Amino acid sequence: MPIIQKPRLWTYSPPVALMLLAPFNIFPSLGMDIYLPVVPMMPTILQTSPAVVQLTLTVYMVMLGVGQIVFGPLSDRIGRRSVLVGGAVLFALASFALAATSQAYVFIALRLVHAIGASAMLVALFATVRDVYAERPESVVIYSLMSAMLAFVPALGPIAGALIADAWGWRAIFVALGIPTVAMLFLVLPKWHETRLVQETPRAAAFRPVLESLTFWTYTIAFGTAMGTFFVFFSTAPRVLIDGAGFSELGFSVAFATVALVMIVTTRFAKRFVERWGSAGSVARGMAMLVMGAGLLALNQLFLPPSFWSFVLPMWLMAIGIVFTTSVTANGALREFGDIAGTAVALHFCIQSIIVGVFGTCFVILLGGGTAWPLVAYSAGMAGVTLGALRRLHIRNAHPQPA
Template identity: 60%
Template sequence: MTTSRHAWTYTLPSALLLMAPFDILASLAMDIFLPVVPAMPGILNTTPSMIQLVLSLYMVTLGVGQVVFGPISDRIGRRPVLLAGGALFAVGSLGAAWSSTAEAFLCFRLVQATGASAALVATFATVRDVYASRPENAVIYGLFSSMLAFVPAIGPVTGAVIAEALGWRAIFLTLAALATLAVGNALLRWHETRPVIENGKRPWVLPIFTSLPFWVYTAGFSAGMGSFFVFFSTAPRVLIGRAGYSEFWFSLAFATVALVMIATTRFAKTFVGRWGVAGCVARGMALLVCGAALLGIGEVYGSPSFFTFILPMWVIAVGIVFTVSVTANGALADFDEIAGSAVAFYFCIQSLIVSIVGTLAVTLLNGDTAWPLICYATAMALLVSGGLWQLRSWSRGQETPLQRDSQ
């Protein structure tokens, strides 16, 4: 049995203003930095591979940290984890702003990612504590998804404007200022919501790792988000480095992909109701392959441009939304009693897949071309499609003869 420590009495808009900044900042710290990525090797006297490592380790830390901070928040509470995470994010941002070497910059970005991870865990744990059985639950998750889909649209544009007007260091000073405001607001208004476990019994998590649906749908989420990760890792080098885009025009081109994702999200309920979880993921994987094929045609027969690089990414973007809108439901459906641990492992595993496999694709293939994205999207889509086929065979094997005859 569990009981809640406090009643959460905030209205929905007030609660969103309190919680959303921590969700947004974790993603914004990735996207706002993109316009200056091509210039960072020269600024810090390092290599493009080192800057790619900065991007990748941020995502790894963001994922792994959730597995660490999830149990901590269950033990000591959401509020201290959130406040500490927000403070670490601000400190990491300040340190990155004043770094003069690649090593120092990498270290402070890891501090920033650690803080973002703690704040994310505490935020989503609070949503679960307060809204799990309330109708606002779906509204909050829907709004969070829309906000995060919009961050890639405004993040690079904002970063380009700030960097052009005030220099690259101002980007991280801005992140530090926003985090400080969010922590100050939370310090005054965010009370503890962690349920008190009265019987002291802790469920076992092994069934998570032996579940075929968990692995298939986690891989599906990794295919979608990993394709986006490889895209934003290579896009600056392709469009700014090869196509000659300015940082501002690159940001606008990049933003169109996010806008396609936002537009597709508006129809999520419709296609989920029509196709179901497996059907949405299968169509998402097909769109990833189609987009990769279009990118391949453009790479072989054309030159880097909006039409050969961004338009095919629109197709992949639709596939990403089809996929990531439903994979959590598929992966976590059987773990209501251990949902917190399942969510933590779900995000941790996909972060590791995305960062490790995505980074290998960018590093081993030519990161100045579309080939890393082509290969990652195609390989992961084929892997997930095979998993869906296996899952369908497994599901039919669980049916009784009477159920099979009725179909």
């Protein structure tokens, strides 16, 4: 029989636990969102093209998901605390290095390191939460508060980035990421003890049954469609609103925040609609909203100049569709894999991050990041793929093949 060593129990109250957990939930997302207001000026600063600057967003997004395939099993082997500390150190060092360089490809390489650290922090964080709270009533409070924090980061992060850049320059944005990370490390190191169960013969990952599941692929593609829509939006919004519509960095950040606020408000009401429509119905309606929003954006791009009303307002409708979709995609993708949930989770987030980063970036580069066309094409095209997969899944479930 495998030898199992039980970890020390966390005895912290929920408020104290959240003080330890919350920063490592916020920093990885903030690493993307706080940087958005200065994206339009980065081609000049780095003396490169907008397409190369787009890679500074893409590599971060892709590695944030892909890294989970590495750090998930690694945290099972060497422990959550070690992965958290290593990730935080990498994230802080990369932040300071990003503030010190103006060379384009060095900047991209450092953003990759930045994302590796962020991915490690996220894996260690959620593995710790699962270890500590899986069988405890406080889990509902912890998970709901963690989700609420992530919803507020896209709303407040760009505003913070704009204010910091305006006061102290773009380099201060990355210093502002590095200093709190170092400070939190010193604060949590004495308190964040190991939480994993140590087994002599750990179970190997099983990718094949997950990758052969039509249900898994349907809901993972749906998640990639929804999150990719948001990715293409924040990849194009700085150039459309700052360069095209003449917004200030702060004005852009406030406009961007309205989309995040629509998502936050929708999340408050999504549960009742999801209960009524079910997983497939929620995704179908979410995709329909993405297509309608893309249609409005296309008309506005053809007949109206860039503005809040022509670019951001249609995104409100798409934001509602994003929430309806992402509310059910994880459960939909993972429902068949209770015995290998960890592997399925890692693959789900890894694949969707590749869809978002690679496909989204291709649309932005090929169709021009200074217009609404990348957002129109990605949202409408990927929504069509998702609806096709949903229909195929419905037909299969209605006429199951004999065993």
